[in-house]
Every structure is written in structure tokens, then in C-alpha cells.
């Protein structure tokens with residue numbers, strides 16, 4: 670069934686049903702709680718499935734579980750941990766947001782993952798939108814992220830970006846379904862690149878999105894330092 674974009678229903682217990690184009694009505698975005706052992710384990714499993722082969726800090730389920738538990742030890746307003754869950758409770762996706770501490774204006778989105786069999790259904794977008802909504806309410810202006818190119822999925826991978834780093838960035842091409850295109854679709858823009866961030870020729874592409882509009886947070890250009 671198709672829905673008009675964003676007739677959100679917020680239920681008690683901070684459960685958000687966000688009616689999106691292809692997500693089923695049963696899919697909910699909820700906070701991941703440390704005492705929900707099943708959901709914590711499933712979250713670690715989908716992280717491992719998506720990143721296990723390439724993130725050196727997550728070689729196995731134990732290290733990935735430790736990361737998730739560490740994230741849950743940080744509490745709001747320092748950290749937001751959201752999961753998308755199916756009607757049967759299965760975790761379908763996870764989004765983490767970290768307050769960068771610059772007066773609360775800047776938050777980092779990391780990680781973001783949707784289980785392989787549920788991609789392209791609007792879950793990733795909905796998770797990010799829910800992070801945005803929550804940090805906007807806390808006065809944030811910017812959400813940023815780094816999206817790595819580990820496998821030459823873009824024209825920035827497998828090449829020496831120096832000395833004209835910004836020239837390479839201005840001419841970036843998506844060669845093989847790199848997720849920076851996903852972030853562009855949901856309003857992020859490329860703001861930089863860190864060459865060799867993950868090894869020779871494996872850069873980190875930096876992206877950001879303004880999550881507040883002038884006046885909404887009470888901060889206008891004229892009052893900024």
C-alpha cells in the first residue's frame with residue numbers, strides 16, 4: 670500500500686510509525702535498549718553482515734556486540750540508537766547518532782545499516798529522518814557522516830587524490846552502487862574527502878546535511894558568532 674509521505678504517528682514509548690512509500694505499516698522505528706538482548710544481538714549481526722569483511726574493528730560477532738553495547742552505554746543527549754523492527758520484532762536496520770559536542774550543533778551519523786533482504790524499501794531513509802527529527806529537537810544544525818570507499822566503488826577509490834584532492838572530489842563518479850548516492854537522495858551533500866583514510870586508495874567521503882531551518886531553533890545567521 671502506498672502512503673502520502675510522512676503522516677507520522679508517534680505512540681507512547683517513543684515508538685514511531687513512519688508511513689513511507691514501500692515500508693510496511695508494521696515496520697516501526699524504536700530506540701534500541703541495552704536490556705533488549707535479542708534486538709542487541711540482531712543489531713550486531715546485521716552490522717557484521719554488512720561491514721564484517723572490511724571494518725577492522727569488527728572481525729567477529731563478539732567485537733561487533735561489544736561495539737553495540739558500548740554505543741548503548743552512551744545515553745541521550747550524547748548518543749541516539751534507533752532500530753527499525755518488523756512486525757515480528759526482527760531488527761531490520763540500525764542508525765546511530767553521536768553528539769559531536771560543538772554546543773550540540775553538530776551530530777555524526779554512524780553507523781547506518783539495513784539488512785540485505787530489506788533494502789530499497791525506505792527503511793534507511795526513515796531511520797535517518799528519525800535521527801534528524803530527534804537532533805533537530807535538541808537544537809542541532811548539521812548531521813554529517815563519512816562514507817568509505819573500500820573497494821573502488823567510486824572514481825575516488827584506487828587512485829592518488831593528491832595534490833588536487835578537491836579537483837578529484839568535484840568530478841566524483843559513482844562506479845558501482847556506492848551509498849553516497851543514497852545519501853544524496855535523502856538530502857546530504859558531499860563536503861570533503863579524506864584520502865587514504867582506510868589504507869592506500871581507500872578514502873572516506875564526507876557528507877553533511879542541514880537539519881534545521883533558520884529561525885526554527887531560534888538561531889539566525891545574524892546571531893551566530
Ligand SMILES: CC(C)(COP(=O)(O)OP(=O)(O)OC[C@H]1O[C@@H](n2cnc3c(N)ncnc32)[C@H](O)[C@@H]1OP(=O)(O)O)[C@@H](O)C(=O)NCCC(=O)NCCS
Pocket residue numbers: 719781782783784787788789790791792793794795815816817846847848849850851854855
Ligand atoms: C545504504 C543503505 C543504508 C540504504 O538503505 P535502504 O533502506 O536500502 O535505502 P532506502 O530504501 O531508504 O533508499 C532511499 C532512496 O535512496 C535510493 N538508494 C538506496 N541505496 C542506494 C544506493 N546504493 N545508490 C543509489 N541510490 C540508493 C533508493 O532507491 C531510494 O530512492 P527513491 O527515494 O528514489 O525511492 C543500505 O543499502 C545498507 O545498509 N547498505 C550496506 C551498509 C552501508 O553501506 N551503509 C552506509 C555506510 S556509510
